[in-house]
Amino acid sequence: MIHIKKQLAATLLVSTCSLAANAVGINFDKTVVPNCDLDEQAKIYTCNNSAADKSNNIYIASDYTVIMNDTYDNDTGIFVSADNGNGTLNAAAAILGADAKLIGTLDSASTVALGADAKIEGNVISVTTVALGAGAKVKANVHTSDDIYIINAGSTLALGAEAKVTGDVYATTTIAIGADGEVDGSLHAGTTVALGANSKVSGNVLAGTTVALGADSYVLKDVTSTSSTIALGVNAYIKGETTSKMSTTLGAGAYTCGNVNAVTATLGAGSLVKGNLEATTSTLAAGGFVLGHIHGTTATLGANACFGTDMDGVTTTTLGAGAGKCRTFPNTTDTTVVTDVSVITDTDVADSTDAAKKKCL
DSSP, X not given: OTTHHHHHHHHHHHHHHHHHTTOOSEEESSSOOTTEEEETTTTEEEESSOOOOTTSEEEEOTTOEEEEOEEEETTTTEEEEOTTSOOEEEESEEEEOTTOXXXXXXXXXSOEEEOTTOEEESOEEXXXXXXXXXXXXXESOEEEOSOOOTTOTTSXXXXXXXXXXXXXXXXXXXXXXXXXXXXXXXXXXXXXXEEOTTOEXXXXXXXXXXXXXXXXXEESSOEEESSSOEEEOTTOEXXXXXXXXXXXXXXXXXXXXXXXXXXXXXXXXXXEESSOEEXXXXXXXXXXXXXXXXXXXXXXXXXXXXXXXXXTTOOEEXXXXXXXXXXXXXTSSOOOOOSOGGGOOHHXXXXXXXXXXXXXX
């Protein structure tokens, strides 16, 4: 995870330099563009027809805005002018400079790169790469196809530091979100999803192989790995269900509000599973605890680790000093005895562990 920020920066730099060298098709930079009116003082292009087919590279210069107003009239079978920003800008490849803005859909045959603080209000469709620079924003849905690898600038979906997407993100392989990045929607990747430190996702996360959450990052709904692993960094958390076909690992202070399902589950020091833990092999480090039941074959609890209801079906159990059924709150000076785990409230959970800085409400 520590290399994600550097990888994102390298990806955006290489993509932008490569495109800039070839962006000789249509440039929105004070030049005349067919079917578009330019307000030079406001730096706004208003286009009433698709400004390019996919044989042209597109460049929107820094501080310029392009509004695509295409719409299709089903009765006449032709495109007509409409001031709605619902049109499509087609491109072989596209670059938006710093603070540039597009209102409408961007459909690219290859790469899309947004500079710092650039914005798109509409769908983004790319055959290969979508790269958002620091502070860039997309308000809609982002779709990519083709093979995507995080270190290949020609085939990556990457959000830079503090970049934001409002809508769902799809990629046939990898999605990488940089530090403080944000997706107000769901992520669906064919292979890997990687979240940098302090990043957040409001929807579900589904990956074909690995899901990795950096320190203090979080997902507000379910996280699923269909064939491999899920790993949470220090103080990261998942509010929904956590499901992995292989292993799930919670770093120190990390926590999940829903159930955890995996073949192997490892909870770091002070970590928390509010729901049930369903794993063939479970290992809880010192101070880790599960408020629901632990089911599986083997369970190892470190010092002062605990479980909430039962460990039915577990045939091999190893308990460290002070480990067992939760009857006191670990990781705090609170020595209140809880005779029935069902009376533990969300407030108690948040107050009873240093890891639970954000309540599982």
